[in-house]
Amino acid sequence: MKIMKSMEKIPGGLMLVPLFLGAIIHTFAPKSGEYFGSFTNGLMTGTVPILAVWFFCMGAGINIKATGTVLRKSGTLVLTKILVAWAVAFIGALFIPEGGIQTGFFAGFSVLALISCMDMTNGGLYASIMQQYGSKEEAGAFVLMSLESGPLVTMLILGTTGLAAFQPQAFAGAVLPFLVGFILGNLDRDFRDFFSKATHTMIPFFGFALGNSIDLTVIAKTGLAGILLGVLVIIITGIPLMLTDKFIGGGNGTAGLAASSTAGAAVANPMIIASMKPEFMPVAQSATALVAASVIVTSILVPIMTAYYSQYMKKKNKGKVVTKGNQFTA
Template identity: 60%
Template structure:
């Protein structure tokens, strides 16, 4: 039936489709989990346990054996993305209450939605784009982008922005599964290969559980606003990332454009933050829907923008090709001179 191929043809499909199905179930049969109980209820409501396993697997997939150039590139992109999200959150907090906007076109918009959408980069898409339009070092920068997955970096960003204070136990608890997975993956390459398989497998399960916290009213009310948020992610974070890539990482800006997206994992952040800090609970459902829309928008627009930038200024540009040809000619000229 080619179900998986059809799902994969949708941007962020393995996240968006199960999320949509979960929202369907919650909208039309909201008591299904309680009715069946047992494992069925666990599958429907088990967002946090499923996510904890997923974070562990992500940690295990990261290797310490990366070149300094790769670490510098990924460090610049990750830190600038986080700082940009924090600054956007601070500015937004001057105009938006903690519980979010409750009337007008901006209904549902909150500081939590803005930070969650801007904070996490779609690492898989970034790596695929850099393999096609960037260098090997730029593709390898994916290694530290996994650190953005999950609530920890959003908690850090909210703390940097002065918008929330989390107990140190909560901060450590959010990071611990990732750290344990990271340690095991680097101690044993076979364990890394084994647990890495779980990264993709767990996505539809936690997405379905997340969808069971949404309903179609929330999704419909935030649809157009979610598109605007996605465009803002590309414009705002894309600008800072391109500048950082050029001036700090000594690149040509292609990696910056490729990182201007919202990760599918960002959809998990609002409900988790709300479960930790109750003041964000009123804004979490709308924030989840907004971030989900931003995932789709950035998945559709970031690839063609990256391709255009690469042809104009990057590895596909005539200037870059001429420079590479000149470098390749130098050894041949030296040999001829001898």
């Protein structure tokens, strides 16, 4: 049976398939973890420890000796993504109530959902797209996108916009596993090679654990709103990313469009934030459902849009060369 390959054909499948499996169990048998107890309960409810290991391995896999071109490109994209998410949070807080929108087409929308969708890029998706439509340096720009992974950036945005206050030790606790992994991975290449292999291995496990905290009836309620949010993520983050890629990063905008997705790991952020700040718990489930929908929508649309845009730019540049050649020969 080709179960693994079938999962990989689904955008974000390694994350989303286990997540929905866990959500099905939680929806129809919410006490399963308690009933079995022991290791089974730990596997179904251990989102935080599983993510802690994943963040450590993610940090260990980053090589500080990346080229200057890669760092400039990735730094431009990461900072732009974060700044756009911050602006969205600031503006959203003016119009969206603290408990999120409760009724109507936008029911479930909250500032937490918006930030979680927009502050993290799907690095793996970006790298695979740019390997096909960009240069090696552009493909390698995902090196800093790992810094967006986890709740730290979301916490910083919530804190700096005045939407939540976190104790300094909470920030340190959120980033410490990542930093320890980063330091060890750069002190010893063997450490980096060993731990970086576990990055993908951990994805289904935290997807399954996260799914066991989601009620599928909440996902059903998002409906078209989840699809709309995915489209908004591409528009709201994609345009600034394309502009900064072109005018600062030295590209033609293709890398910026390729970075306008929602990371699969972002699905975990609402629940993690809610575990730290219980006042977000009422909107955490709906935010998780919306982020999951955004992951799927952006994973499908971003590669298609990037392919068309890349072809358009190639034709445009080819036309310029031909025109110049004709003028020269004339």
